Amino acid sequence: MRFAQAHKASTYLMVAFSYLAMVSGGGISSGIALGGLIGLVASWWWEPPLIRYEKWSWVWTISSLLALGYAVLAAVATGDYLGVGAEFLMWLLVAKAFNRRAARDWQQMYLLAFLMLVAGSVLNADLTYGLCFLGFVIASTWALTLFHLRREMEDNLLVKHAADRASERVEVRRILDSKRIVGPRFFAGTGALSFGVFLGAAVVFLALPRVGMGFFLKGRAGTSFAGFSDAGTQLGGHGVIKNDDTVVMRVEIDPKYGGRDAPEMHWRGVAYDRYINGRWTRSENAPQTREITDRGARPNRERHILFATDAPRPPTDDEIDAYEASSIRQDVWLEPIDSDVLFGASIPNEFEYTSSLIPRKPRQFQNDEMHLDHAGTIHYSAWSVVTPPPADELRKAKKHLPFKFGVYLQLPPEITQRTRDLAAKITAGATTDYDRAVAIQTWLTSNLTYTLELEEPTSEPVDFFLFERKKGHCEYFASAFAVLARAAGIPTRQVNGFLGGEWNEYEGYVAVRAGDAHSWDEVYFAGYGWVTFDATPASDQLGRGGTGWRARLGRYMDTLRFQWTKWVIEYDLASQLGLFRDVGSTLKRGAMAVKGAVGAAWHEVKDHAPISGTVGGLAVAAIAFVVARRRRAGPRTMDGGRAKRRVRGPLATSLDAALRALAKAGVAREPAVTPRELAARVTIAAAEYRELVDLYYAAEWGGRSDGAAERRAAELALTIAAACTAAARAAKRS
Numbered sequence: 001m002r003f004a005q006a007h008k009a010s011t012y013l014m015v016a017f018s019y020l021a022m023v024s025g026g027g028i029s030s031g032i033a034l035g036g037l038i039g040l041v042a043s044w045w046w047e048p049p050l051i052r053y054e055k056w057s058w059v060w061t062i063s064s065l066l067a068l069g070y071a072v073l074a075a076v077a078t079g080d081y082l083g084v085g086a087e088f089l090m091w092l093l094v095a096k097a098f099n100r101r102a103a104r105d106w107q108q109m110y111l112l113a114f115l116m117l118v119a120g121s122v123l124n125a126d127l128t129y130g131l132c133f134l135g136f137v138i139a140s141t142w143a144l145t146l147f148h149l150r151r152e153m154e155d156n157l158l159v160k161h162a163a164d165r166a167s168e169r170v171e172v173r174r175i176l177d178s179k180r181i182v183g184p185r186f187f188a189g190t191g192a193l194s195f196g197v198f199l200g201a202a203v204v205f206l207a208l209p210r211v212g213m214g215f216f217l218k219g220r221a222g223t224s225f226a227g228f229s230d231a232g233t234q235l236g237g238h239g240v241i242k243n244d245d246t247v248v249m250r251v252e253i254d255p256k257y258g259g260r261d262a263p264e265m266h267w268r269g270v271a272y273d274r275y276i277n278g279r280w281t282r283s284e285n286a287p288q289t290r291e292i293t294d295r296g297a298r299p300n301r302e303r304h305i306l307f308a309t310d311a312p313r314p315p316t317d318d319e320i321d322a323y324e325a326s327s328i329r330q331d332v333w334l335e336p337i338d339s340d341v342l343f344g345a346s347i348p349n350e351f352e353y354t355s356s357l358i359p360r361k362p363r364q365f366q367n368d369e370m371h372l373d374h375a376g377t378i379h380y381s382a383w384s385v386v387t388p389p390p391a392d393e394l395r396k397a398k399k400h401l402p403f404k405f406g407v408y409l410q411l412p413p414e415i416t417q418r419t420r421d422l423a424a425k426i427t428a429g430a431t432t433d434y435d436r437a438v439a440i441q442t443w444l445t446s447n448l449t450y451t452l453e454l455e456e457p458t459s460e461p462v463d464f465f466l467f468e469r470k471k472g473h474c475e476y477f478a479s480a481f482a483v484l485a486r487a488a489g490i491p492t493r494q495v496n497g498f499l500g501g502e503w504n505e506y507e508g509y510v511a512v513r514a515g516d517a518h519s520w521d522e523v524y525f526a527g528y529g530w531v532t533f534d535a536t537p538a539s540d541q542l543g544r545g546g547t548g549w550r551a552r553l554g555r556y557m558d559t560l561r562f563q564w565t566k567w568v569i570e571y572d573l574a575s576q577l578g579l580f581r582d583v584g585s586t587l588k589r590g591a592m593a594v595k596g597a598v599g600a601a602w603h604e605v606k607d608h609a610p611i612s613g614t615v616g617g618l619a620v621a622a623i624a625f626v627v628a629r630r631r632r633a634g635p636r637t638m639d640g641g642r643a644k645r646r647v648r649g650p651l652a653t654s655l656d657a658a659l660r661a662l663a664k665a666g667v668a669r670e671p672a673v674t675p676r677e678l679a680a681r682v683t684i685a686a687a688e689y690r691e692l693v694d695l696y697y698a699a700e701w702g703g704r705s706d707g708a709a710e711r712r713a714a715e716l717a718l719t720i721a722a723a724c725t726a727a728a729r730a731a732k733r734s
Contacts, residue, residue: 093113096109117132249498253509260545265501270495273408336377462479
């Protein structure tokens with residue numbers, strides 16, 4: 001590749017990586033990102049002789065002023081200074097790519113590319129940023145190295161010729177078009193060097209103390225969901241996302257509960273108590289979530305223990321410890337969504353997270369929910385009892401309703417009489433709330449069908465679902481169960497969260513996807529609390545994931561994204577200390593293993609001394625043979641071939657002998673001094689030395705050499721050596 005093309009290609013590759021690092025996170029609209037990409041590609045050919053820069057300079061100046069004005073107005077109007085600034089940065093880069101003339105233009109492109117990489121660190125939290133960052137490090141090493149060489153050429157690079165001739169200007173264009181300056185070995189060597197720098201930077205990143213992403217940033221935009229907001233949810237919200245496999249939550253849990261054959265887990269999020277006109281919301285009178293906070297249980301951690309609304313007192317430390325021992329722990333990494341709710345298996349009763357995530361303004365929660373303001377991906381732990389009480393125990397529950405629990409029996413006046421009659425019909429003959437709830441659940445799963453095809457109801461939504469449509473998705477089944485149960489006098493609330501998730505066998509976690517969004521119900525039993533009931537029949541949930549190679553590859557890629565989130569995006573002091581402990585343990589085990597292997601090898605050598613000596617001698621001989629052969633072959637040239645050793649002729653040998661004699665006499669030649677330049681300092685046999693140098697230059701650079709010149713050079717060398725010896729003796733006598 002020609003030098004100029006190599007420099008141009010490496011620069012554009014560097015720019016491309018920084019551009020993708022900024023736009024691939026979704027923080028910039030796809031239309032603007034595509035337009036910028038097209039502009040960068042088109043700028044590749046925008047150069048002489050195709051165009052003249054002077055002719056178009058006024059167009060780019062006016063366009064840049066207009067772009068600046070638009071960016072200022074858009075930033076003030078939207079408040080999105082980072083996003084608008086990133087878009088203006090894209091414009092500056094495209095404009096500079098179309099106007100690259102001299103070295104300063106290339107420098108400005110490098111600066112803009114670096115700023116885009118910095119902006120991408122905030123706008124792009126995905127694994128793609130890490131890959132682009134690695135590509136940027138390698139490409140920037142190539143680009144900056146070649147840029148330095150190019151700038152030296154364009155700034156009147158001079159080549160030193162013979163000392164008796166004036167220096168001559170080198171034709172820069174000829175060098176830029178040369179194919180001999182850089183080759184595959186240059187790119188391979190500098191690429192390997194930059195990769196080593198990248199690994200070193202990664203080690204520094206892991207070693208430096210840190211405070212976590214949320215210390216500096218307010219957060220990044222999250223996935224939008226219907227059903228998790230304080231405003232409530234309208235029937236039909238989840239149906240449109242059932243096929244979305246975007247991962248919104250990753251949960252490390254015991255494989256017994258998360259393995260591929262384990263039953264699907266309900267991941268509870270929000271609960272609603274008021275139903276009016278097909279919409280679920282929280283009422284002002286809904287019971288507050290009761291919890292106690294423990295900030296001293298573990299270093300840098302804050303623990304929240306939730307307890308029953310009708311409990312006479314908070315739990316004691318012994319009761320909390322007993323609950324944790326009988327619970328299932330979940331370590332959750334929750335991606336940004338447009339809600340601050342925390343999710344947990346079944347009905348979680350304990351949450352724990354780092355103290356740096358403590359919200360600035362405490363909120364009051366309802367319906368046993370837990371919320372937490374957070375920036376970016378959040379890591380927390382939850383504890384849940386996932387096994388419900390035995391049916392016989394629930395049948396014995398007393399008919400007692402705690403204070404404020406009347407909201408869980410609320411029914412709006414628009415609930416039709418035939419809906420109420422259906423509830424009475426289904427529960428006829430059942431003597432306990434548990435049997436009534438089971439009867440309603442069985443009737444819904446047996447008589448109605450699941451579908452994602454939505455249809456606008458022509459009457460009250462639950463009535464329309466039960467008697468006309470007779471099919472719907474999870475929200476309709478959950479709403480119908482709650483309405484029928486309340487009509488039968490059973491305290492019930494509707495719950496939104498996720499069901500199931502894909503089991504990742506590579507890292508041992510459940511990847512909960514947007515399409516796993518689900519609705520179900522909770523029924524209250526005095527003395528036992530809330531119990532999960534899910535009336536939705538088996539449907540086309542995304543499930544645990546496929547077993548084909550594409551599904552396995554997808555899970556492996558998600559594992560890489562998960563590791564990126566854990567060790568880069570949300571890497572904090574707790575993760576750092578844990579990493580150091582793991583590294584220390586690994587090094588200790590490795591040292592013990594090496595020590596044992598060395599000891600075993602030494603005993604083996606001692607037991608077989610003759611054979612070991614023979615094998616060792618042969619190995620040393622083989623290594624010596626390879627080294628000697630490589631030294632005889634000489635060094636490699638840039639194109640990969642072997643450089644030929646320079647043969648020293650008789651004239652050069654004579655000059656070397658004269659230089660050695662002069663050095664002994666105190667007139668040594670420094671490496672940067674030519675033989676002719678040394679003549680100005682030689683006083684011993686000066687005329688003979690100058691004559692010898694002229695013969696040497698004529699032979700080496702003029703090709704004029706014969707037997708007479710060689711004999712004369714040998715005589716001159718002997719004369720110079722004799723003069724040096726005489727001078728040395730005279731110096732001693734004096």
